[in-house]
Amino acid sequence: MRNQDAPQGQNLDRGPGGDRGQGGERGERGERGDRAGRQPRRFGRRKVCPFCADKTLYIDYKTPSMLKRFISERGKIVPRRISGVCAQHQRNLCLEIKRARIMAFMPYSSATAD
Amino acid sequence: MLVRMYETLFITRVDAEADVAEKIHQRLLRALEAMGGSEIKLVDWGKRKLAYEIARQKKGNYWYFGYIADPQFVKECERQLRISNDVIRYQTVCLSKLKQVGEYDLEAERKRADSLTPEREEDEEDQYLRRSDERRSRRADQDDEEVETEEVA
Numbered sequence A: 001m002r003n004q005d006a007p008q009g010q011n012l013d014r015g016p017g018g019d020r021g022q023g024g025e026r027g028e029r030g031e032r033g034d035r036a037g038r039q040p041r042r043f044g045r046r047k048v049c050p051f052c053a054d055k056t057l058y059i060d061y062k063t064p065s066m067l068k069r070f071i072s073e074r075g076k077i078v079p080r081r082i083s084g085v086c087a088q089h090q091r092n093l094c095l096e097i098k099r100a101r102i103m104a105f106m107p108y109s110s111a112t113a114d
Numbered sequence B: 001m002l003v004r005m006y007e008t009l010f011i012t013r014v015d016a017e018a019d020v021a022e023k024i025h026q027r028l029l030r031a032l033e034a035m036g037g038s039e040i041k042l043v044d045w046g047k048r049k050l051a052y053e054i055a056r057q058k059k060g061n062y063w064y065f066g067y068i069a070d071p072q073f074v075k076e077c078e079r080q081l082r083i084s085n086d087v088i089r090y091q092t093v094c095l096s097k098l099k100q101v102g103e104y105d106l107e108a109e110r111k112r113a114d115s116l117t118p119e120r121e122e123d124e125e126d127q128y129l130r131r132s133d134e135r136r137s138r139r140a141d142q143d144d145e146e147v148e149t150e151e152v153a
Helices: A008-012 A021-034 A065-070 A087-102 B020-034 B071-084 B106-115 B124-152
Strands: B002-015 B038-054 B057-069 B087-094
Touching: A008 B038, A065 A087, A087 B087, B002 B020, B002 B038, B002 B071, B020 B038, B020 B057, B038 B106, B057 B071, B057 B087, B057 B106, B071 B087
Parallel strands: none
Antiparallel strands: B002 B057, B002 B087, B038 B057
């Protein structure tokens, strides 16, 4: 607590004993204590796998228009933490996108985002 | 006899002779018959833009070939496609587990094959053709109007 009122420069001035001076660490802990009262950051609506939600939606390499939703502008496969697809369907999707790439329905990569 | 259902998609050059797919089809059918398989259908998916160049081609003619056959036939089928200079890409996908020939409903599969043709994005050539069609029809409409005014006069 002794260091909390100290100017910022003193915290940056690291001693030979380690990256972080003892005082600095204590100061940070104090800050964290202030933050503890806040609510954790809320995220938006939980994403639902589109293929689980709609059973009629069939993942097929012959329908590139549907697969296009799951690749980036560069042509990369979008990770499921972003698209919200479940693990099983992401595996199927990945395979079908690769098949579509072989048949030139989709690009392996596009150098410029168009 | 235990067989599987397969589909082979292949792309032929746009500048190839018109009957190139027909010739390949004949050859495949002969081999298929010899190995005791049966054809579902060969569907022409038409000229499509390739997502990337293959053999310096920007467009290709897509063909869908569905069949039920012994797994050994796939080897022969792909060999035939490989030796043809006009086929620039092919891919075979297995659609079912090993089953008896009688378990397949060929008619239903034919209908399914027909319904597969994926939608195609319009490219510059299509746009040009469409615009010239529109222009022609507009001109035809104008001609009709002229005829009408003449009649009034």
